[in-house]
Amino acid sequence: MRITKFVTPEIIFGAGALSQVGECLLRLGARKVFIGSDPGVLAHGWVERVVHHLKQHNLEYHLWTSASPNPKDFEVHAGVEAYLNAECNAVLGIGGGSAIDAAKAIALLGSNGGTIHQYEGVDKIKSPLPPMVMVPTTAGSGSEVSQFSIIVDTNRSVKMTIVSKSLIPDIAIVDPETLTTKDRRLTANTGMDVLTHGIESYVSLAATPLTEVYSLQAIRLVARYLRPSTACQSNHEAKAAMAMASLQAGMAFSNAILGAVHAISHQLGGMLDTPHGEVNAILLPYVMQYNCIACPEKYGKIAEAFGEPVAGCSSTQAAKRAIEAVRELADDLDIPTTLSTLGLRDEQIAILSHNAVKDVCMVTNPRDMSEDDVAALLRQAM
């Protein structure tokens, strides 16, 4: 048996948990807090709430709300300058995966210097990061508990995957109330991202018994609650369940890593600036189909987690039901089914495939995948 590691931040979960943000930062030694967020979260009033709670604890702050979807290298570099000029000593990220990934990248450069490109890959970080508290508002990325930050290299038009235990925040504050301001498309897309995290971490070559239970539970929750959560902004039960699903999937994939869906979608996102969850949702059934022969038993368990009637089925039959269940869910949520809808052109496939096989996430995909395999899969999904 190989030796495995499992690391996760302190987690505070529940409606109203946002109010603990000041206390948490104070406990971590914060004096002046860099608040990293995005215009959408700002517009919905969540940043104001955070500022209120920081003031209650006499914490100074600097506000930076320039993270864009698929956050870019130049945004991060501007953010670091602001962090250093304002003499902050702690970072609070509030938003979706983009805002949190940007906040992490700013914390990284603020303490380790250089440009973000130097840290692409695994374990390139030398010095400790400032205290980090992350508040997710999308039930999607899992970045609030993960050792990942994904930043676009705008020169190369690729997403850089930065992986390090140092990127795991100190505290993740998950407040399902923040999900009630998400629009339906974002709800559907980010929910499909959660599903992808659950499925890819479950079949990952680096999965362990500590991650598998969370992967499966996340899949169960998405299967049951993503439809009602997308249907109704004020369904608090569904929002809480999706927040929990995102958290559990995050704890799983941070430790078990991901697979081919993410390896490919990182490239597509970098090239076309498309919504991450939407790209994942399109790719997921194709990758499941491709990976299926690597571990049909595991795909059978995924069908069970979906509540599919697979008693008496063979693993392979059950695995097919899992793939169908994913397609049906995406259909019900009106998610596009082809990459051409997102603007992908045939001549872009070669470079995408070339880069995808080098992505960190490809290492743990359960079935070997060559450039040709990726290209064939992308053509299927066009």
Next chain:
Amino acid sequence: MRITKFVTPEIIFGAGALSQVGECLLRLGARKVFIGSDPGVLAHGWVERVVHHLKQHNLEYHLWTSASPNPKDFEVHAGVEAYLNAECNAVLGIGGGSAIDAAKAIALLGSNGGTIHQYEGVDKIKSPLPPMVMVPTTAGSGSEVSQFSIIVDTNRSVKMTIVSKSLIPDIAIVDPETLTTKDRRLTANTGMDVLTHGIESYVSLAATPLTEVYSLQAIRLVARYLRPSTACQSNHEAKAAMAMASLQAGMAFSNAILGAVHAISHQLGGMLDTPHGEVNAILLPYVMQYNCIACPEKYGKIAEAFGEPVAGCSSTQAAKRAIEAVRELADDLDIPTTLSTLGLRDEQIAILSHNAVKDVCMVTNPRDMSEDDVAALLRQAM
């Protein structure tokens, strides 16, 4: 929805993981390491292995192997003196729950001063503890990941429960190879302790979705692997599964706390110095029976985790099967079934009941329990 917290140390798991002990302590800033252990673990050569790995990293150490089963206040006080005299700045506990609880208590007093009695109860610790790495060798206590330390107050003959996030070690190193030197009685007793952690944390009033999946998985693993693990010292598959079960149950109960079995067995252990797992095994089915009306659905899920054929049963019927499954497991392992076997006398019941209702673990028991209720249960189990 209430706000819940989840905290767990960094975990390193796998056969051979013990070899990482020096690297881990070095990473945490250790210079001179206080090794807390017990005579049994020393005799089996595990302490020597640890010393070897510390020397490889040029770490100094002080050896203290005086922890007894149900560790006593005066042992802890002698240990702290040794810790301070040797000028250690980090603590490594290796052994069963007793050695690890003693090591934690020594780390606590070494940094916070005073006597161990001052810290009884919840959140009494003010200053940070030194870096702590814990290596469990019994697949039982879960202390390597928990926020608990249980120390006997020898004057009052009661176990003091000390609960604080500060008691959560920095790193838990779980190496299933260390289980191959456990004798069969210890294997059975500590395994029943794991089962009790799984069941009590699952039905606890403080259970959350983050703890419930680990509780259930721990129960599944015990149901499947405790018999073969007890049957054969060299069954590596069963040892690894029980090590994982103990870890998952520990992560669950550290965050969800426990219930009446532990509230009562802490008193019995303090009074009679009996093996903790054995007392738990005797009490568990009686407490399940008592608690059953509080959450029959949850007990039904426990029956499912045991692999009992409960399809089509009502929750109450399934719950009864869970209780029977626990009794059958204890019977197969030749665990005593009555408290009188352990030396309990009728006239001791009043004081035990009086103290049990005040134990921290009683707060999260799913059914209210008065002194009279405890006394009645103890008489049933005589």
